[in-house]
Amino acid sequence: MQKIYSEVSGSIWKVEVVAGQTVAAGDVLMIVESMKMEIPVESPSAGTVRDLLVAEGEAVQDGQWLLSLD
Structure with a gap:
């Protein structure tokens, strides 16, 4: 299992x-909006999305666990 973390504080835009x-x-997994900028969260490797730990509109912090890949 590979954990994917947010690199910035902001909110999940999509x-x-x-x-x-x-x-x-x-592949783009989700987009974080921070200071009116859209920051794509990309998959570091091929895999299957295991768990989504955040939803659209949710606030996230730098370093927060967003999802995991198998």
Whole structure:
């Protein structure tokens, strides 16, 4: 299992994946909005989305666990 963390504080603007979805390295998993900028959270490797721990509109902190990949 690989944990994906937020690199900035902000809010989840859009979630692009669902649990069980297969993703490739570089796919955008979600977008975090911070200071009116949209920061994509990309998959570091191929895998399957295991758990989504945040929802659209939710506030997140730098370093917060967002989702996990298998």
